[in-house]
Amino acid sequence: MGIPVFRGTFGPAQAERLLWRAGFGPRRGDVARTAKLGLAGAVRSLTRPGTETLVGPEPHDEKGNPLAPFDAWGHDHLWWLDRMVRTTTPLVERMTLIWHDWFATSNDQVGSQELMIDQNNLFRSKALGNFSDLLLSVTQDPAMLIWLNGIENRKGAPNENYGRELMELFTLGADRPGGYTEDDVREQARSFTGFRADWSDSLGRYTNFRFDPKRHDTGTKTVFGKTGTFDYTDSCKLVLQHPNHASFFVGKLWSYFVPAAPDTATMNALCAMYAASYEVQPVVEAILMHPAVYTGPAMVKPPVVYNAGLLRALGRGIDTSDWVWLGDEAGQRLFYPPNVAGWDDTRWLDTATFRGRWDIANYAFMTTSRSEKARVPRTAAKLYAAALASSGSPHVSAGTDKLLRAYVSAALADAKETWEQEQYPPLIFNALRQLVAVTPDFQTS
């Protein structure tokens, strides 16, 4: 019944991994501070944080204008990226990102940055709360009601979209033994009838979202073999009580923190813990204490985590809209997941998204890149140390460290002409920072 806890040394390497997996990477000094807390203290500092404050430069676009997240193109992405960069409660923000992926809603169809940000604030307010509560709120959330046609699902004219995805993607999983049937999909659609909204020409979007009893199908439905005059609250309860729900929930939540599936004993223990109350926080806490986080394989950082982490390491705030198209290029434009299943977290890296990450690193370093005439150390060891420190001193493996040093020595040795000897060191400084940020070491945690 006990859930395994990591008993090894909790040093800087472990603290750095935890800060990436459960947040957006360390700021200057965070690794040492976190390591000092020990495993339990470090995990609880994330799962039981104090009140959030935002630290660092206020966000603005390249013209110096404050962000207009409801209105200006791309400012939705910048607004959230800023929260990730400046937050003092990174796990809350990371859970918000997880719920955005879990209940993946795209503004492509919602068509309102304001409604998307309302949904985002819902995810944030219940980030480490109760899943039953979250599910009921999401079911009535305006962006979701548009996205999966909830406002068009009415008595006598059911629309199956939400009822199906609720079970397939949000709570039970597709094609599992003992799973739901096509009849359950149709009956669930009837249970969820009744939501509506009014189109507003002046707002250019739907408004006045509400449940209208006249549009609700009050007839009896049979779901998972149970019969009753179910409505949306009943249906949300029915899926949570389904025998496949706890294992679906735990397996999916685990996959955001650990790249390999949990062993059976861990799985069963986490399921028991979760099913007792549907509380998220204890489950996340248990996962983050688990040996699999610290002894298992490295995990690819999601693109937006990579981006926010670079800015945190550099102490740089949001000062350009470039992050919007760069996020797209790297495969993660916030508020625009590819479909209702969210991003494919097992396929973040390919040649296109690698180049997107390359570009993110280049743009992150750009404001502090050294010109050909800049003064930087001229010896290999000092130049390497300066470049690494200026990249936030990330942990690199011994093998990579050796090859990075080899780069500096070889590149310095290339300088034969006087002009080369003058101009190459700053170029090498810039190249080294770029190289560090695109190594497999830094792409993963």
Next chain:
Amino acid sequence: MSDCRSCADFSRSQLLRAAAGAGLPAVEPGMPTPAGTGLTRRAFVSRAAGLALAVYGVDKLGFTALDDGIAHAATGGRVLVSVFLQGGADALSLLYPADDATYLKLRPQLALPASAGPFFAEDTRLHWHPSLAPIATLHGEGKVAVLPSIGYDHPDQSHFTSRHYWEVGATDPRLLTGWLGRYLDAVGTGDNPLQGLSLDGSLSPTLATTKVPVAAIDGTNYGFWTQNVWGKPEDRLYESLAAIGTASKSAAGDIALQSLRLREQMLPFAGDGNTPPFKSPVAYPQSGDSQFPQQLAGLAAMLAAGLPLTCVAVEAAGSYDTHSDQATGFATDVALTASSLLAFQRDLEARGLQDRVVVHVWSEFGRRAEENGSAGTDHGAAGTGFLIGSRVNGQQVGEFPGLTTGLDVDGNLVPTSDFRGVYASLLEQWFDFDASQVLPNASSFARTKLIR
């Protein structure tokens, strides 16, 4: 392509310099239009400069055979382009049974009148959706095979499960390689990411391999830029990343290596940053919403430039999960997709590449025969597919099952052809490859003549 080492003597740079110069070389009859046709002079110049750099980099990295692309083009390598209609495209709108009483009853809001679209010549029960007119034109030229009801037994109505089945080429949720990925694993090479190319900016699961590299690009420019890094320190940067990627023996390291290799392969398209890196001989549709027309235009230019592509995956314009207000958006999306595909075919014909390319258009399922209450349709079973190309045998595969006896217990169209039979036929007839090496139980699926 490795059996064509002599072709490497005909180096890319020689060809480019010749093509960019005043006196163009004579094109021999039957030879494809020379690589790089349509490139601007400035692009050629920068391309030649880039090449010298690339050769230097290649030497340092231990990569080989930059000229495989030319060799591949010279041997006329065949290309399969997979075009995915994402979301489950409605079969009963793509080709609709206008005069069927059941159709009018099931589709009170969505039914199209007979007068809206031209007859489908092979089955006059059906009409082409008016937005499919460009495909109807190609069909009239004998270049389209229609699959009016394609699917599989025991259909799964989940987008993700059904799409997965189509991508992996089997009704197996655990298979993690794409059907074209497994083909590439069997015939591909370890140094050519372009052999399996996704055009949507991320890897298409259809092309997922386990042994050989594949590539994803977004647009035709695949240059790398680092502010205030140039010259020898830049060359060393790529060299060092390759060494780190190799040493790491990790998936992230492999991607770095593949990206560096792709960067070299794409240098001909690096452009000069001001003008587009290629010109198309035909006009493609303009769209602010979808990159699809430009992706196909870029694909044709890459083929013309001799890049070594074999399997290509791209998503069609639009989104086909039409749960509500289906009519308008569907018509717009189909129109852009169809007109782009027509432009692509004309582009290939203008460049003399039409006999090297087959396009396969598919969707994860069709939609429910009966419309829902939101003037849309819910998830269904069998759907519509197309094969397009000058070498395609322009006859329908399977037939429209009708709505009287052609619906299953859920009210969805039953399949009259199986997607795995189409895959097997394509592997055998287009790639001349043993389908049983790629598809589980390949022998159990009926073959049809798809290629002539």
